[in-house]
Amino acid sequence: MKKLIFVVGAILLIVLFPIFTNNSYHLYLMNRALIHAILATGLVFLTGFAGQISLGQAGFYAIGAYTSAYFTVKLGMPITVGVIAGIVISVVAGFLLSIPSFKLKAFFLSLVTIAFGQIVWMLVINLTPITGGPSGFFGIPFYSVGNNMLSFGQVFWLFGGLLFVSVFIMYRIKHSHFGRAMLAMNDDDVATETCGISTKRLKMAAFGFSAGLAGLAGALYAHLAGFLSPEPFTFFESSNFVAMAVVGGLRHMSGGVVGGIGLTLLPEFLRFGGWENYYLMVTSIIVILIIIFVPMGLGPILESLFRKIFRLKRSNTKTL
Amino acid sequence: MDILRTENMTKRFGGVVANDNLSIGIPKGQITALIGPNGSGKTTFINVATGVHPITSGKVYFKDQDISGMDINKISRLGIARTFQKIRLFENLSVIENVLVARKPFYKSGPMSVVLGTPKFRKEEKENKEKAMELLKLVGLEDRAYDSPTGMAYGLRRCLEIARALALEPQLMFLDEPAAGMTRDEFKVIMDLMMILKERGITILLVEHTMDFIKAVADWVYVLNFGQVIAKGKFDDIEKDPLVLKAYLGED
Numbered sequence: 001m002k003k004l005i006f007v008v009g010a011i012l013l014i015v016l017f018p019i020f021t022n023n024s025y026h027l028y029l030m031n032r033a034l035i036h037a038i039l040a041t042g043l044v045f046l047t048g049f050a051g052q053i054s055l056g057q058a059g060f061y062a063i064g065a066y067t068s069a070y071f072t073v074k075l076g077m078p079i080t081v082g083v084i085a086g087i088v089i090s091v092v093a094g095f096l097l098s099i100p101s102f103k104l105k106a107f108f109l110s111l112v113t114i115a116f117g118q119i120v121w122m123l124v125i126n127l128t129p130i131t132g133g134p135s136g137f138f139g140i141p142f143y144s145v146g147n148n149m150l151s152f153g154q155v156f157w158l159f160g161g162l163l164f165v166s167v168f169i170m171y172r173i174k175h176s177h178f179g180r181a182m183l184a185m186n187d188d189d190v191a192t193e194t195c196g197i198s199t200k201r202l203k204m205a206a207f208g209f210s211a212g213l214a215g216l217a218g219a220l221y222a223h224l225a226g227f228l229s230p231e232p233f234t235f236f237e238s239s240n241f242v243a244m245a246v247v248g249g250l251r252h253m254s255g256g257v258v259g260g261i262g263l264t265l266l267p268e269f270l271r272f273g274g275w276e277n278y279y280l281m282v283t284s285i286i287v288i289l290i291i292i293f294v295p296m297g298l299g300p301i302l303e304s305l306f307r308k309i310f311r312l313k314r315s316n317t318k319t320l
Numbered sequence: 321m322d323i324l325r326t327e328n329m330t331k332r333f334g335g336v337v338a339n340d341n342l343s344i345g346i347p348k349g350q351i352t353a354l355i356g357p358n359g360s361g362k363t364t365f366i367n368v369a370t371g372v373h374p375i376t377s378g379k380v381y382f383k384d385q386d387i388s389g390m391d392i393n394k395i396s397r398l399g400i401a402r403t404f405q406k407i408r409l410f411e412n413l414s415v416i417e418n419v420l421v422a423r424k425p426f427y428k429s430g431p432m433s434v435v436l437g438t439p440k441f442r443k444e445e446k447e448n449k450e451k452a453m454e455l456l457k458l459v460g461l462e463d464r465a466y467d468s469p470t471g472m473a474y475g476l477r478r479c480l481e482i483a484r485a486l487a488l489e490p491q492l493m494f495l496d497e498p499a500a501g502m503t504r505d506e507f508k509v510i511m512d513l514m515m516i517l518k519e520r521g522i523t524i525l526l527v528e529h530t531m532d533f534i535k536a537v538a539d540w541v542y543v544l545n546f547g548q549v550i551a552k553g554k555f556d557d558i559e560k561d562p563l564v565l566k567a568y569l570g571e572d
Binding site: 184 | 397429445485
């Protein structure tokens with residue numbers, strides 16, 4: 001009973017977060033953090049579970065963002081349609097990017113994904129009729145129901161719900177024959193094939209899923225910001241997304257959530273209290289320290305802490 | 321009748337001819353042994369037949385279907401399972417999950433029913449877990465089902481690999497040196513296991529160096545040297561073949 005109260009209390013606290021604060025900058029930040037959490041969750045799936053690398057995730061993020069912006073502004077579609085279009089086109093791009101992974105591994109695959117990110121970035125800059133180029137894409141509609149604009153707090157619940165659904169889908173897939181096959185592929189490609197499993201199809205699915213989440217994140221960002229410029233879609237952002245997944249825990253269900261939220265908020269915390277000039281440097285140092293001293297990531301640590309507090313036992317039927 | 325046969329199967333690695341125009345038939349329902357000195361092309365034969373290495377020239381037929389050039393996973397789904405000379409388990413999965421991986425081709429639920437957790441998927445999951453548990457019982461690993469295979473004794477790891485191969489419900493199994501590095505007791509376990517599989521109607525092709533083992537289980541023996549068949553027949557006849565003695569012991 002005590003457990004239940006704690007758990008419900010913790011969930012309520014998170015859900016009610018928007019009520020405790022009126023500071024719209026804090027809420028905006030939390031919304032950005034949730035977007036990053038969705039994207040990093042896709043990377044945990046791709047890298048931690050299926051064993052593939054992508055250093056071009058900002059490419060999918062851009063595809064989702066600009067597709068949704070184009071559909072809503074230029075074609076006059078509702079936001080829902082724009083977001084779905086962003087996801088679909090990202091997934092298709094993800095399928096295509098999975099093709100090099102049939103033959104390439106590790107360094108070579110990461111080079112291809114970097115190149116993919118760069119290609120998308122160049123398109124963002126040069127495909128001016130669609131993207132607006134360096135001068136930006138303006139007038140993207142904000143979330144609304146009927147004629148009522150949603151508040152940042154309501155957007156927080158919307159994003160939180162989408163994040164929950166993303167993690168839930170990943171959880172269900174992981175604890176199924178698909179997830180086992182992906183973890184197996186992560187260990188040994190050839191042995192997985194001799195179990196009658198097509199690793200090509202698995203890699204396509206993994207790239208497609210992570211690209212879909214990145215596309216969703218991009219589309220959500222477009223309508224949150226209302227304006228798109230090429231800056232958030234550089235290689236720097238791609239590596240930042242990988243850092244989120246690694247810091248949160250590549251092999252842990254909560255890795256994307258912990259890393260995505262943690263690494264979005266950390267620099268902001270450091271911004272206060274006299275660290276203004278050094279906050280990016282300190283953030284990087286903290287990331288390096290976490291990777292060195294907690295290579296499993298913060299997700300597993302939080303989980304064991306949680307288990308200690310609520311005295312929960314680990315079920316022995318599932319690994320990880 | 322031969323369940324698998326090769327026609328002029330050749331495999332070259334650069335200038336090295338590992339399998340040289342091999343035409344071999346594996347009789348259905350029996351245990352066939354492939355022996356020969358190191359580097360004679362035994363493991364290459366298995367790798368080419370299961371699709372792990374692409375064939376250079378020639379054909380491989382499984383039940384009269386041409387399987388040369390097919391993807392590994394397709395060949396496996398046709399009912400050809402294998403183990404590896406150097407054991408290859410999924411170290412990040414538990415023992416039972418290792419077996420369950422090879423049950424994936426039998427699942428019919430798509431991603432949608434998995435995410436929704438439909439009763440059909442749950443039933444499938446339950447049935448396949450039972451099947452995996454049965455196989456673990458067969459090889460004596462049911463108590464270790466939820467342990468990690470990492471750090472398990474060598475003989476148990478070999479048994480797990482065999483259980484995983486059996487999960488495919490194969491008609492033909494390639495076992496690459498199953499008794500290598502085993503203690504006397506483990507050796508006996510593998511031998512008994514092979515007789516059980518034979519009784520169940522599974523054809524086995526065995527690569528082995530341990531002659532006692534081959535003498536005890538093999539119905540038919542092929543001897544390879546430098547990628548070619550130099551002798552075939554019953555073990556007792558092979559044992560006396562002058563060519564075989566020459567290949568193993570060198571010339572007088």
